[in-house]
Amino acid sequence: xxxxxxxxxxxxxxxxxxxxxxxxHCVFCYNPTQHARxxxxxxxxxxxxxxxxxRKLGAAQLGFSGGEPLLRDDLVELVQEAHRLGxxxxxxxxxxxxxxxxxxxxKDAGLDHVQLSFQDSTKELNDFLSHxxxxxxxxxxxxxxxxxxxxxxxxxxxxxxxxxxVRKIIDMAVALEAEYLELANTQYYGWAWIxxxxxxxxxxxxxxxxxxxxxxxxxxxxxxGSKTRVLFVVPDYFEERxxxxxxxxxxxxxxxxxxxxxxxxxxxxxxPNLALxxxxxxxxxxxxxxxxxxxxxRGDSWMKAPCRxxxxxxxxxxxxxxxxxxxxxxxxxxxxVCSKSPHHEKVVQLVAQAPxxxxxxxxxxxxxxxxxxxPVP
Ligand code: FES
Numbered sequence: 001x002x003x004x005x006x007x008x009x010x011x012x013x014x015x016x017x018x019x020x021x022x023x024x025h026c027v028f029c030y031n032p033t034q035h036a037r038x039x040x041x042x043x044x045x046x047x048x049x050x051x052x053x054x055r056k057l058g059a060a061q062l063g064f065s066g067g068e069p070l071l072r073d074d075l076v077e078l079v080q081e082a083h084r085l086g087x088x089x090x091x092x093x094x095x096x097x098x099x100x101x102x103x104x105x106x107k108d109a110g111l112d113h114v115q116l117s118f119q120d121s122t123k124e125l126n127d128f129l130s131h132x133x134x135x136x137x138x139x140x141x142x143x144x145x146x147x148x149x150x151x152x153x154x155x156x157x158x159x160x161x162x163x164x165x166v167r168k169i170i171d172m173a174v175a176l177e178a179e180y181l182e183l184a185n186t187q188y189y190g191w192a193w194i195x196x197x198x199x200x201x202x203x204x205x206x207x208x209x210x211x212x213x214x215x216x217x218x219x220x221x222x223x224x225g226s227k228t229r230v231l232f233v234v235p236d237y238f239e240e241r242x243x244x245x246x247x248x249x250x251x252x253x254x255x256x257x258x259x260x261x262x263x264x265x266x267x268x269x270x271x272p273n274l275a276l277x278x279x280x281x282x283x284x285x286x287x288x289x290x291x292x293x294x295x296x297x298r299g300d301s302w303m304k305a306p307c308r309x310x311x312x313x314x315x316x317x318x319x320x321x322x323x324x325x326x327x328x329x330x331x332x333x334x335x336x337v338c339s340k341s342p343h344h345e346k347v348v349q350l351v352a353q354a355p356x357x358x359x360x361x362x363x364x365x366x367x368x369x370x371x372x373x374x375p376v377p
Pocket of ligand 1: 245246265266267268319320321322323
């Protein structure tokens with residue numbers, strides 16, 4: 001543990017990754033590709049303790065995520081406790097398992113908000129990308145969410161397969177009365193990193209999709225009544241500056257994995273030489289304020305050139321540590337998405353080479369590490 005901790009505010013956003021188990025097999029899932037090896041899930045009592053400790057530290061938003069959090073038998077109990085503690089709670093779900101009875105129980109427990117994932121506006125692509133027949137189920141679940149009067153975010157990960165459907169995806173979200181549609185361009189972590197050549201769009205495909213989003217926003221301006229707001233999450237491989245990942249390492253975001261590992265981002269498990277603490281044996285306050293892992297990339301003293309002297313370093317915090325590691329081999333390097341990074345050319349190459357590497361089979365998320373291989377449609 002560090003003896004001189006860097007001053008830090010509260011972990012405002014607590015993400016409880018209740019389980020890595022999931023009935024879907026999405027090709028862009030950000031969960032660790034070795035997720036099936038992580039078996040030692042925390043008990044209800046341990047999760048309640050995490051929620052209580054984090055709330056005392058000032059956590060205000062709580063996301064129940066996974067995997068599929070509805071696979072946990074104690075989800076209603078956990079939501080009830082979170083509500084009692086005063087959290088604003090969000091269920092992040094594929095929809096599988098959200099039956100009418102479960103929805104009512106979650107409503108009664110005080111759940112505030114639901115984020116439902118879709119893979120596409122067509123049954124064919126939705127079901128292909130998730131390797132399940134879930135498109136119609138998701139439509140039913142979306143109606144169930146609205147029937148329970150929850151604010152609903154529809155989340156759709158974008159890539160070259162569904163970018164041409166963007167307008168149809170927007171129309172679907174409007175028809176389902178979503179308050180928000182999050183069009184999240186693929187972030188290349190976990191399974192998406194393995195499948196990046198299959199998922200990588202061209203700049204033209206992105207620009208066409210973004211123009212359709214802009215067109216929709218213009219159409220909305222003159223309308224009255226309830227509206228669907230569309231968020232277009234930038235495709236950072238095509239940017240000149242990196243995203244402010246997690247709003248800065250150890251700044252507001254605390255993720256707790258199913259086995260109790262506490263992480264400043266969902267992918268930190270894969271970073272080298274980072275002794276991630278575990279909530280099973282270390283108090284949250286100590287983890288948040290004093291652990292080496294949470295202090296490793298806080299502030300700017302860890303930064304190397306060009307970030308160290310960059311006048312944008314307090315805006316983007318050097319970008320994403322995980323991306324820096326995956327692409328340059330060193331998590332303390334500038335995120336190579338940044339055009340000032342000496343490794344930026346690697347990102348340009350990853351984009352350019354993608355069309356030439358699609359003979360490599362696409363890999364569906366699977367518990368079997370020998371991985372099931374399927375052809376691209
Ligand atoms: Fe880990 Fe960005 S995903 S720091």
